[in-house]
Amino acid sequence: DTFSAIFRIEMVLETETKLISHLEKLAADERSEGRFLSDDILEFLERASVENKLGRSDEDFPANPLNALRILRRYVHWWTRIPEMLQCEDCFISSHVLEYIESYDAITQNMAEVPSANDLKGVADGIYRLSKMYHLDLAELYGGKIKDTQTDPMDPEDVLLITDILESKDLYETEIVWLEKLIDRFRSGQWDHSLIEQRKFYKRLARTFFMAGQLTETIKIIQEYLDEVPDDEIMKKELEFYESKDDNEVERVVTRHKEFVYDAEIDENYLRLCNGEELRTPRQLAPLRCFSRETTIPYLRAKEEVLNYNPRIAMFHEVISHNETLVVREIAKARLIRSGLLNKDGSQFQDRIRISQTAWVDDLDHPIIDKLSRRIESLTGLSLTRKQRASDCEALQVLNYGVGGLYLPHWDYMLENNQQTEDLWGSGERIATWLFYLTDVKYGGSTVYPKLKVRVPVTKGSAAFWYNMKKNTDVDERTLHAACPVLVGSKWVCNKWIRVNGQFKTRPCGLTKDDTIHD
Ligand SMILES: O=C(O)CCC(=O)C(=O)O
Ligand SMILES: [Fe+2]
Structure with a gap:
C-alpha cells in the first residue's frame, strides 16, 4: 500500500507529473482538431498542475499528513477515473484518447504501488490518530496548521474522508465534534462555499446525531438549515423522516453499534512520552x-x-x-x-x-x-x-x-x-x-x-x-x-x-x- 511509507507518496507525485504532461498533450491534440475535453477534466488538470508543481518544489511537502491526503485523494478520485471519463458511451473516441489511455496503463503498470481507496482510508485514519495522540486543535487542523507548520487549508472533502473513518469505528460523539467544527468554518465564511454543498454537511451531521442517539439535536440541525434555505425539498423530507422516529428507535440504532469494540486504550505513558513529557523525577534524572x-x-x-x-x-x-x-x-x-x-x-x-x-x-x-x-x-x-x-x-x-x-x-x-x-x-x-x-x-x-x-x-x-x-x-x-x-x-x-x-x-x-x- 501507499499510505504506510512517506516515500511512496513522493513517488505518487512523481508519477502525477508524467500523467499531467500526457493529459496536457491530449487536451492540446484534441483542441487542434476542434474537440474539447470536458470542463471537469480541464479544471482538474489546471488545479492538479499547480498543486503538483507546489508539491514537487519542496521535498518535505508529502511529509505533511494533510498534503499526503490531498495528493492521494487527487490520485484516487481523479487520475484513476479519468480514463473512464474520457470514454463516454456514445461519444466519439479519438486516437488521441486511446493514446492517453495506453500511456496511463503503462505508467500505472510501472508503479510499485497504485494508490487505492484503501490508502485514502489509511491516511484518514492516520490523521485521526494523530489528532487524538497529539491533541491537535481541529479548527487549526482544518486551516492547515499542525503545531507550527502551515500548509493549505483542508478541503471539506478531505475532512469527510476522516469522518467516514470515525463513522466506521462507531465513534459518533467524535464525529459530531469534527462535523460541527466543519459547519463552524462554513458559517464563519472561512471556506469557499463553492467547494461543496452545505446541504450535504447538514444532512451528514443530522444523521450522525441520530446515530449517536440524539434525536432532538438531529431535528434541530435540520431546522437550522431550513431557516436559511426554507425551500429545500430534500431537507424537508429529511425533517419529516426524523420527526417520524421516536426515541426508542434511536436507542436501538445505538445499541446495535455499541456491540463493536472501541479503540483500544492507548497506554498512558506511551501517550505522554510521545508528547514529550518528562515522567521521571529530577532525582532519577540526576x-x-x-x-x-x-x-x-x-x-x-x-x-x-x-x-x-x-x-x-x-x-x-x-x-x-x-x-x-x-x-x-x-x-x-x-x-x-x-x-x-x-x-x-x-x-x-x-x-x-x-x-x-x-x-x-x-x-x-x-x-x-x-x-x-x-x-x-x-x-x-x-x-x-x-x-x-x-x-x-x-x-x-x-x-x-x-x-x-x-x-x-x-x-x-x-x-x-x-x-x-x-x-x-x-x-x-x-x-x-x-x-x-x-x-x-x-x-x-x-x-x-x-x-x-x-x-x-x-x-x-x-x-x-x-x-x-x-x-x-x-x-x-x-x-x-x-x-x-x-x-x-x-x-x-x-x-x-x-x-x-x-x-x-x-x-x-x-x-x-x-x-x-x-x-
Ligand atoms: O522506529 C522506531 O523508533 C522503533 C522501531 C522498532 O522498535 C522496531 O522496528 O522493532
Ligand atoms: Fe522494536
Whole structure:
C-alpha cells in the first residue's frame, strides 16, 4: 500500500507529473482538431498542475499528513477515473484518447504501488490518530496548521474522508465534534462555499446525531438549515423522516453499534512520552551522563549518552554519516514492502499496530552496509558476523514510516519463533537492538520505553542501543518499547538485531540470577 511509507507518496507525485504532461498533450491534440475535453477534466488538470508543481518544489511537502491526503485523494478520485471519463458511451473516441489511455496503463503498470481507496482510508485514519495522540486543535487542523507548520487549508472533502473513518469505528460523539467544527468554518465564511454543498454537511451531521442517539439535536440541525434555505425539498423530507422516529428507535440504532469494540486504550505513558513529557523525577534524572566510551579499536572513542542505567538504554551520537544514510535509503527504496508482524507459528501478518514499510539489506549488498556492521561491532563489542547458518545477527532492517506511522509497544525478542530463515537457524534470541536514525523528523516519531519512562528523540546520525536480555539470557520485559506516530516528517531508521548464541565469548553469565547487562 501507499499510505504506510512517506516515500511512496513522493513517488505518487512523481508519477502525477508524467500523467499531467500526457493529459496536457491530449487536451492540446484534441483542441487542434476542434474537440474539447470536458470542463471537469480541464479544471482538474489546471488545479492538479499547480498543486503538483507546489508539491514537487519542496521535498518535505508529502511529509505533511494533510498534503499526503490531498495528493492521494487527487490520485484516487481523479487520475484513476479519468480514463473512464474520457470514454463516454456514445461519444466519439479519438486516437488521441486511446493514446492517453495506453500511456496511463503503462505508467500505472510501472508503479510499485497504485494508490487505492484503501490508502485514502489509511491516511484518514492516520490523521485521526494523530489528532487524538497529539491533541491537535481541529479548527487549526482544518486551516492547515499542525503545531507550527502551515500548509493549505483542508478541503471539506478531505475532512469527510476522516469522518467516514470515525463513522466506521462507531465513534459518533467524535464525529459530531469534527462535523460541527466543519459547519463552524462554513458559517464563519472561512471556506469557499463553492467547494461543496452545505446541504450535504447538514444532512451528514443530522444523521450522525441520530446515530449517536440524539434525536432532538438531529431535528434541530435540520431546522437550522431550513431557516436559511426554507425551500429545500430534500431537507424537508429529511425533517419529516426524523420527526417520524421516536426515541426508542434511536436507542436501538445505538445499541446495535455499541456491540463493536472501541479503540483500544492507548497506554498512558506511551501517550505522554510521545508528547514529550518528562515522567521521571529530577532525582532519577540526576545520575544520567554522557560518556566518551572506549571501543574495540584503541584510538576510537564513541559519544554515548545514557538515558537509563538498569537496563541500560543508550544513545550513540555521530555514528552514521549523511552520505551513509543516503546509501542505506537508496538501496532500500527498491525493496520496501509493508512491515509485518510475526504470528506464533513464525508466519507474517500486517496490522495497524505497525504502519511502515520494511526492506532487508545485507552486508554483501554494498560495502557501506558491511562497514556499518563492523562499526556496530567495534562500538558494542558484540559479534555481527553473517553466515549461512547460525548468524550472529540479522540482515539490516530498513524502515520508512507512513502517515501517522507508528509501532505500538512491543518487545523485540520473539520467544519460540526466532528462527525464521536458514541464516538464523541456531542463532538464538535477539539479545540486543541497535537502531540508527537516518533522518530527522519535524514532529513525533520518538522511540519510547513506557515501562522505563524513557524517550529517544529521532536524531539523524545517532543510534539507540539496548539489551533485550538479562545476563542469564532471560528476556527483560522492561525493554518494552514503541515508535510514536510521526506527526510531520518522513522517518527513516534502520536496525540490527543481534542474536545471542554468537556472543558467548564476550557475554558470560552474571553473578546473580537477575544481573542485567549494563556496562
Ligand atoms: O522506529 C522506531 O523508533 C522503533 C522501531 C522498532 O522498535 C522496531 O522496528 O522493532
Ligand atoms: Fe522494536
